[in-house]
Amino acid sequence: MSSKPGIRARLWLAAALPTVLVVVALLWVFLSRYAEDLTEAWQERARVAATQLAGSAEFPLFANDLETLQRLVEASHKGDSQLRAVKVFDRDGRLLVSAGTLQGGLLPLEARVQLEISGERLTVLVPIEGSPAARVDLFQETTGLGLSQPDATTPRGFVLMQFGLESLERRRSELLAWALAATLGAMLLATLLSTAIASRVTRPIGQISLVVQRIASGSLDARTNPQHCGALSGLAQGVNEMAQQVAMTQQELRQQVELATRELREQKDAAERAARLDALTQVLGRRGFTEQAHTEIQRCMRYQHPLSLLMIDIDHFKTINDTHGHATGDAVLLHFAQLLARELRENDMIGRIGGEEFAVLLPNSNAEQAARVAERMREAVANSQIHVRGQPLHFTASFGVAEFQAQELSLESLMARADAALYEAKRQGRNRVLLATPPGA
Numbered sequence: 001m002s003s004k005p006g007i008r009a010r011l012w013l014a015a016a017l018p019t020v021l022v023v024v025a026l027l028w029v030f031l032s033r034y035a036e037d038l039t040e041a042w043q044e045r046a047r048v049a050a051t052q053l054a055g056s057a058e059f060p061l062f063a064n065d066l067e068t069l070q071r072l073v074e075a076s077h078k079g080d081s082q083l084r085a086v087k088v089f090d091r092d093g094r095l096l097v098s099a100g101t102l103q104g105g106l107l108p109l110e111a112r113v114q115l116e117i118s119g120e121r122l123t124v125l126v127p128i129e130g131s132p133a134a135r136v137d138l139f140q141e142t143t144g145l146g147l148s149q150p151d152a153t154t155p156r157g158f159v160l161m162q163f164g165l166e167s168l169e170r171r172r173s174e175l176l177a178w179a180l181a182a183t184l185g186a187m188l189l190a191t192l193l194s195t196a197i198a199s200r201v202t203r204p205i206g207q208i209s210l211v212v213q214r215i216a217s218g219s220l221d222a223r224t225n226p227q228h229c230g231a232l233s234g235l236a237q238g239v240n241e242m243a244q245q246v247a248m249t250q251q252e253l254r255q256q257v258e259l260a261t262r263e264l265r266e267q268k269d270a271a272e273r274a275a276r277l278d279a280l281t282q283v284l285g286r287r288g289f290t291e292q293a294h295t296e297i298q299r300c301m302r303y304q305h306p307l308s309l310l311m312i313d314i315d316h317f318k319t320i321n322d323t324h325g326h327a328t329g330d331a332v333l334l335h336f337a338q339l340l341a342r343e344l345r346e347n348d349m350i351g352r353i354g355g356e357e358f359a360v361l362l363p364n365s366n367a368e369q370a371a372r373v374a375e376r377m378r379e380a381v382a383n384s385q386i387h388v389r390g391q392p393l394h395f396t397a398s399f400g401v402a403e404f405q406a407q408e409l410s411l412e413s414l415m416a417r418a419d420a421a422l423y424e425a426k427r428q429g430r431n432r433v434l435l436a437t438p439p440g441a
């Protein structure tokens with residue numbers, strides 16, 4: 001199995017990945033900005049609370065009314081659940097009043113607002129600086145108390161507050177959880193959308209590739225359905241047209257191959273027929289005759305039908321050749337073959353087995369019947385003529401007749417007996433039909 005991702009997975013990634021990345025990036029930018037704002041809001045809240053307390057503490061501190069200061073500090077501490085510790089120092093850094101437990105060290109007592117976040121704690125230090133009007137009022141009201149006029153530049157004291165940041169952290173955790181949930185939701189949505197988009201592309205591709213595979217495996221009638229292939233309908237149509245072209249080309253090739261094969265077979269048959277036929281007379285040649293004669297003998301033996309053979313030779317053919325020329329000899333041979341063929345039945349066979357020597361096989365004929373056929377042939381030949389330069393030319397032929405006997409083992413033996421009868425017919429004066437002696441006689 002291939003470890004490479006399939007086209008569906010690739011398309012899915014191509015569609016989903018950018019969306020997921022953008023969503024996650026936007027979410028984290030938003031999250032970090034929101035967390036910053038949250039921290040700043042907390043710092044502002046702490047600064048405002050400390051400044052308010054510093055304002056309220058100005059007069060008790062000026063009047064050295066520690067009881068009132070203590071009440072103020074405790075009221076602040078109780079009024080804010082996030083407030084862990086509140087302390088008020090005089091200008092020399094002496095702790096005047098306190099509520100709650102401070103964790104970690106103090107901030108340096110300087111005439112400026114200081115904020116420090118350490119772990120889950122936010123510590124703020126605010127100097128207590130009275131307003132000029134208040135200072136004058138206070139001085140006038142308290143001159144009788146023997147208090148000196150306050151210095152306008154140095155702080156009168158310091159308010160230190162420490163807040164627990166658990167709720168800020170909780171808020172951040174909630175934000176993180178929300179961001180993760182939103183990210184997962186976005187990813188899920190992107191997955192669903194991408195799957196839908198990918199399947200709109202991959203389903204047609206799957207269908208088209210299936211059809212292409214079927215075409216490749218030889219099913220040239222396989223076709224896609226362009227209407228079901230959406231944006232790829234053009235490709236589907238193209239595949240169909242290609243398959244049609246291939247099918248047509250293959251059909252044409254098949255027809256051409258069939259035509260060529262048929263022509264070759266016909267040429268081969270013609271060549272074989274020609275090889276079996278005698279070129280001059282168009283009757284069977286020696287090879288064709290003996291092949292068919294063997295088959296016929298087998299058939300007659302199987303059905304125990306009689307079968308006879310005639311061996312025929314033109315008389316004094318050499319003289320015809322010598323007297324009238326070879327071309328006349330050929331004409332005599334052709335005429336002779338036609339005369340013999342005329343006397344044959346459908347199942348009889350004739351062949352030219354030598355120069356002017358012919359053989360005729362007569363299935364279902366005994367010697368007596370064969371002799372009658374031979375006699376008719378002899379008469380037909382003797383009574384016929386051809387014209388050579390306007391002059392009639394007569395010729396005769398001799399016949400040897402032999403009937404196939406059960407004890408006879410081969411065509412050659414039958415031919416030899418018929419040939420012997422022919423030889424005897426020649427010897428006895430030609431133009432005659434002689435019956436062969438039975439085998440072994």
Ligand SMILES: Nc1nc2c(ncn2[C@@H]2O[C@H](COP(=O)(O)OP(=O)(O)OP(=O)(O)O)[C@@H](O)[C@H]2O)c(=O)[nH]1
Pocket residue numbers: 280313314315316317318319321325326327328329330333354355356426430
């Ligand atoms: N024109 C022609 N002559 C052929 C052909 N084949 C064989 N011959 C001739 O046929 C002649 C046969 O002569 P022989 O075998 O002596 O027989 P014959 O003259 O017929 O004498 P008998 O058979 O004894 O009557 C030869 O002269 C061959 O040259 C052929 O295809 N065409």
